[in-house]
Amino acid sequence: xxxxxxxxxxxxxxxxxxxxxxxxxxxxxxxxxxxxxxxxxxxxxxxxxxxxxxxxxxxxxxxxxxxxxxxxxxxxxxxxxxxxxxxxxxxxxxxxxxxxxxxxxxxxxxxxxxxxxxxxxxxxxxxxxxxxxxxxxxxxxxxxxxxxxxxxxxxxxxxxxxxxxxxxxxxxxxxxxxxxxxxxxxxxxxxxxxxxxxxxxxxxxxxxxxxxxxxxxxxxxxxxxxxxxxxxxxxxxxxxxxxxxxxxxxxxxxxxxxxxxxx
Amino acid sequence: xxxxxxxxxxxxxxxxxxxxxxxxxxxxxxxxxxxxxxxxxxxxxxxxxxxxxxxxxxxxxxxxxxxxxxxxxxxxxxxxxxxxxxxxxxxxxxxxxxxxxxxxxxxxxxxxxxxxxxxxxxxxxxxxxxxxxxxxxxxxxxxxxxxxxxxxxxxxxxxxxxxxxxxxxxxxxxxxxxxxxxxxxxxxxxxxxxxxxxxxxxxxxxxxxxxxxxxxxxxxxxxxxxxxxxxxxxxxxxxxxxxxxxxxxxxxxxxxxxxxxxxxxxxxxxxxxxxxxxxxxxxxxxxxxxxxxxxxxxxxxxxxxxxxxxxxxxxxxxxxxxxxxxxxxxxxxxxxxxxxxxxxxxxxxxxxxxx
Numbered sequence: 001x002x003x004x005x006x007x008x009x010x011x012x013x014x015x016x017x018x019x020x021x022x023x024x025x026x027x028x029x030x031x032x033x034x035x036x037x038x039x040x041x042x043x044x045x046x047x048x049x050x051x052x053x054x055x056x057x058x059x060x061x062x063x064x065x066x067x068x069x070x071x072x073x074x075x076x077x078x079x080x081x082x083x084x085x086x087x088x089x090x091x092x093x094x095x096x097x098x099x100x101x102x103x104x105x106x107x108x109x110x111x112x113x114x115x116x117x118x119x120x121x122x123x124x125x126x127x128x129x130x131x132x133x134x135x136x137x138x139x140x141x142x143x144x145x146x147x148x149x150x151x152x153x154x155x156x157x158x159x160x161x162x163x164x165x166x167x168x169x170x171x172x173x174x175x176x177x178x179x180x181x182x183x184x185x186x187x188x189x190x191x192x193x194x195x196x197x198x199x200x201x202x203x204x205x206x207x208x209x210x211x212x213x214x215x216x217x218x219x220x221x222x223x224x225x226x227x228x229x230x231x232x233x234x235x236x237x238x239x240x241x242x243x244x245x246x247x248x249x250x251x252x253x254x255x256x257x258x259x260x261x262x263x
Numbered sequence: 264x265x266x267x268x269x270x271x272x273x274x275x276x277x278x279x280x281x282x283x284x285x286x287x288x289x290x291x292x293x294x295x296x297x298x299x300x301x302x303x304x305x306x307x308x309x310x311x312x313x314x315x316x317x318x319x320x321x322x323x324x325x326x327x328x329x330x331x332x333x334x335x336x337x338x339x340x341x342x343x344x345x346x347x348x349x350x351x352x353x354x355x356x357x358x359x360x361x362x363x364x365x366x367x368x369x370x371x372x373x374x375x376x377x378x379x380x381x382x383x384x385x386x387x388x389x390x391x392x393x394x395x396x397x398x399x400x401x402x403x404x405x406x407x408x409x410x411x412x413x414x415x416x417x418x419x420x421x422x423x424x425x426x427x428x429x430x431x432x433x434x435x436x437x438x439x440x441x442x443x444x445x446x447x448x449x450x451x452x453x454x455x456x457x458x459x460x461x462x463x464x465x466x467x468x469x470x471x472x473x474x475x476x477x478x479x480x481x482x483x484x485x486x487x488x489x490x491x492x493x494x495x496x497x498x499x500x501x502x503x504x505x506x507x508x509x510x511x512x513x514x515x516x517x518x519x520x521x522x523x524x525x526x527x528x529x530x531x532x533x534x535x536x537x538x539x540x541x542x543x544x545x546x547x548x549x550x551x552x553x554x555x556x557x558x559x560x561x562x563x564x565x566x567x568x569x570x571x572x573x574x575x576x577x578x579x580x581x582x583x584x585x586x587x588x589x590x591x592x593x594x595x596x597x598x599x600x601x602x603x604x605x606x607x608x609x610x611x612x613x614x615x616x617x618x
Contacts, residue, residue: 166353168340171370
C-alpha cells in the first residue's frame with residue numbers, strides 16, 4: 001500500500017474538479033440531448049452522409065499531401081545542417097498558432113483568382129482552387145501539416161542516426177537508407193503524426209469556410225454542416241456533432257493503445 | 264604496393280586533438296588498433312569507413328584512393344568495399360536476423376532470393392540457422408554479435424572493420440565468442456582492422472598490434488614482441504610489467520638519478536628495462552650477498568591480485584611487486600611502511616629505446 005502523503009489541499013482539489021467538469025459537461029450535454037430515437041434516420045439523411053463522406057475524403061487527401069511534403073520537410077529539418085534552420089522550424093509551426101480564419105484569408109491572397117499564384121494557375125492550367133473541393137484539401141493541409149512535421153521531426157531526432165551509418169556501410173544510398181531504414185524506424189512517430197494530422201484536418205473549420213466556402217457536396221465538410229444546421233435544425237447539428245465526437249474519441253483511443261503508451 | 268591491400272595514413276583534426284596513424288595491412292592480415300579510451304581508435308575506424316572525412320593523408324584500398332584530401336579523392340561510405348561490426352551492433356530492429364544479413368547483398372544489386380540464400384549461408388556459418396527469423400531484440404548478446412559479423416561479411420568486403428567487437432558481451436559469452444570470432448577473422452581473405460581497448464581481445468584476434476595513444480602510434484608489432492618489450496607505460500600496464508626508461512652502459516642502466524639497475528642484457532645508450540611484478544622481492548632489512556638490485560621503498564598501496572598480493576611502492580622508481588599473502592602478512596605491509604626492494608639482474612629484460 002502506498003503511504004498517503006497527507007491530504008490533498010482543497011485549494012487544488014476544488015478547481016481541479018471544476019476544470020474536469022468544465023471539460024466533460026459539454027460532451028455529456030451532447031450525449032444527453034442527442035435524439036437517440038431518430039438517430040438512425042438522421043444519420044442516413046443524404047445531407048449528413050454527403051458531408052461525412054466529403055470530410056473523410058478531404059481529410060484523407062490532406063493527410064496524404066501532408067505526408068508527401070511534410071515527411072521530407074521533417075527529414076531536412078532533422079538531418080541537414082543549414083543556416084536559418086531555426087527560422088524555418090519556427091515558420092513551420094506558425095499555422096499552429098495562427099487563427100485558421102487568417103490562414104484562409106492568406107490562402108485566398110495567394111491561391112485566389114487574383115492571388116499571387118492563383119491568377120497564374122488559372123491562366124496557365126485553368127486551375128481554380130478557391131471554393132472547390134481541392135481548395136478544402138489545401139486549407140486542411142495548411143492547418144494540419146505542422147502537426148505531422150513536428151511529430152515526424154521529433155521521431156527522427158529521437159531515432160539513432162547510427163543505424164543510417166550502418167546502412168551506408170552495407171552499401172545503401174541515402175535514399176535507400178531513408179526508405180528502408182529511417183522510415184521503418186520512425187514508423188510509430190509517423191503514424192501518430194498522420195493520425196493527429198488527419199484529426200486536425202477533419203475538424204478544420206475557419207480556413208476551410210474562408211478559402212473554400214460552404215457548398216453542400218463540394219466544400220461543405222462536417223464542421224461546416226454542423227455550423228449551418230445549428231441555425232435551422234438543432235437536432236441535426238447534435239447528430240453531426242456526435243459523429244465527430246465519436247471519431248475524435250476513436251482516434252484518441254487508437255493513439256493511446258498503439259503509440260503513446262510505448263513512447 | 265601490391266602486397267598491401269590497405270595503405271593508409273589517417274590524419275584527422277578535431278579541435279585540439281589530432282589523429283595521425285599510418286596503417287598498412289596485407290590481405291588476410293588482422294590488425295588490432297589497441298589503446299586507451301580517447302586515443303582516437305574509433306575515429307581511425309570511422310575514417311576508414313568514410314563516416315568521418317580525413318583532414319590529410321590518405322586511405323587507399325586495393326589501389327583505389329577512397330579518401331585523399333590533397334587531390335579531393337573521395338569514395339562515399341556506401342560505395343566502399345567494407346563491412347563494419349559496430350560496438351553495439353546496430354542491427355536493424357525492424358528486420359529479422361536473416362533480412363539484416365541480406366540487407367548488404369540486396370544493396371549490392373543481388374536479387375531478393377539470392378540475397379536471402381547468401382544470408383542463410385552466413386547465418387549457418389555463424390551457427391544461427393535456427394534464429395534466422397528472430398528480430399534483433401529476441402537475440403542474446405552473443406547471437407546479436409554473430410549476426411552483426413555475418414551481416415558485415417555477407418558483402419565479401421575487402422576491408423572488414425570491427426569496433427570493440429566483444430565489449431558488449433558478458434565474460435562467459437566473451438570467451439566463447441572470442442574463439443569463434445578468431446576463426447572467422449582468420450578465414451577472411453581481405454584486410455581486417457579491429458579496434459579494442461582490451462589487450463586480451465587484441466592478442467587473441469590479431470596478427471599485429473598497433474598501439475595508439477593520444478592520436479599517435481606508440482608501438483607496433485606482433486603479440487609476443489609487444490608483450491615482451493613494451494615501450495610505453497600504457498602497454499607495460501596492459502601486459503602487467505614494470506617498465507623504466509634510462510641510459511644503458513654495458514650491463515647497467517641508470518633509470519633514476521640515484522638508481523642504476525644491473526641487467527642481464529648488454530647494451531649502450533637509451534634503453535628500456537622491464538621486469539615482472541612477481542620478480543620483485545620485498546625484505547624488512549637490506550638483503551646481503553646475492554647479486555641483486557636493491558633499494559629502499561615506501562609502501563603506497565596493497566591490493567589482492569589473483570592468488571597473490573600486489574604491492575605498489577614509491578621510491579627512486581615506482582614499482583609493483585607481487586608477493587604471497589604469507590609474505591605480505593609476515594612483512595606487515597601497510598601504506599607508509601619502509602621496505603627493501605630487490606630484483607635479480609637475471610629477471611630483468613633490457614632493450615634499446617630507439618628503433
